[in-house]
Amino acid sequence: MDKENKVIFQFLAEPTDVNFGGKVHGGAVMKWIDQVSFACASNWSASYCVTVYVGGIKFHKPIQIGDLVKIEAKVIFTGKTSMHIMVDVMSKNIIKDLDYTKTTHCIIVFVAVNNDGEPTHVPQLIPSTDHDKKLWDYAQKLMLLRKDIEEEMAPFKNR
Numbered sequence: 001m002d003k004e005n006k007v008i009f010q011f012l013a014e015p016t017d018v019n020f021g022g023k024v025h026g027g028a029v030m031k032w033i034d035q036v037s038f039a040c041a042s043n044w045s046a047s048y049c050v051t052v053y054v055g056g057i058k059f060h061k062p063i064q065i066g067d068l069v070k071i072e073a074k075v076i077f078t079g080k081t082s083m084h085i086m087v088d089v090m091s092k093n094i095i096k097d098l099d100y101t102k103t104t105h106c107i108i109v110f111v112a113v114n115n116d117g118e119p120t121h122v123p124q125l126i127p128s129t130d131h132d133k134k135l136w137d138y139a140q141k142l143m144l145l146r147k148d149i150e151e152e153m154a155p156f157k158n159r
């Protein structure tokens with residue numbers, strides 16, 4: 001059986017996830033993103049993994065308490081020790097809506113680590129479909145853009 005590069009979580013947004021405006025807290029969404037992508041990275045690498053980077057989070061639409069939330073995390077690029085994971089968060093009113101609405105999209109990078117917390121090799125992803133090849137290119141383009149962003153941020157990071 002092929003290695004699974006995708007993990008999906010589905011659950012109801014609970015009253016305890018509320019923010020001060022009565023909708024789901026952005027921090028709760030970020031926690032879910034971290035959990036789903038951790039499961040995805042660990043499942044792919046069969047190793048303990050840590051988050052090294054989260055990028056491009058945009059909250060397009062609010063999630064209502066009681067909505068059915070669906071989060072898909074997919075390994076789209078692998079380096080030597082890192083896995084670039086694309087995460088899509090969707091939600092719908094379970095009674096009124098037929099379709100999900102995309103609420104958040106981001107890329108999160110995990111590194112597989114050994115018992116000493118040092119980066120360790122991960123199985124390589126070989127993109128086979130046209131869509132997966134596009135996602136691989138997308139991850140590479142973002143890596144290049146990140147270099148410029150990190151250069152811009154460098155003078156302010158360690159102040």
Ligand SMILES: CC(C)(COP(=O)(O)OP(=O)(O)OC[C@H]1O[C@@H](n2cnc3c(N)ncnc32)[C@H](O)[C@@H]1OP(=O)(O)O)[C@@H](O)C(=O)NCCC(=O)NCCS
Nearest residue numbers: 049050051052053078079080081082109111113117118119
């Ligand atoms: C993750 C960690 C082990 C990496 O250690 P490091 O000394 O930076 O290791 P390296 O420089 O060899 O980088 C390891 C990989 O991370 C990638 N990486 C490092 N910084 C990155 C960044 N800003 N964005 C994307 N990838 C990054 C490298 O490209 C490398 O990938 P590759 O092996 O596939 O080429 C270390 O930074 C760490 O422990 N960070 C804290 C993690 C943490 O606490 N996360 C939050 C809780 S889980």
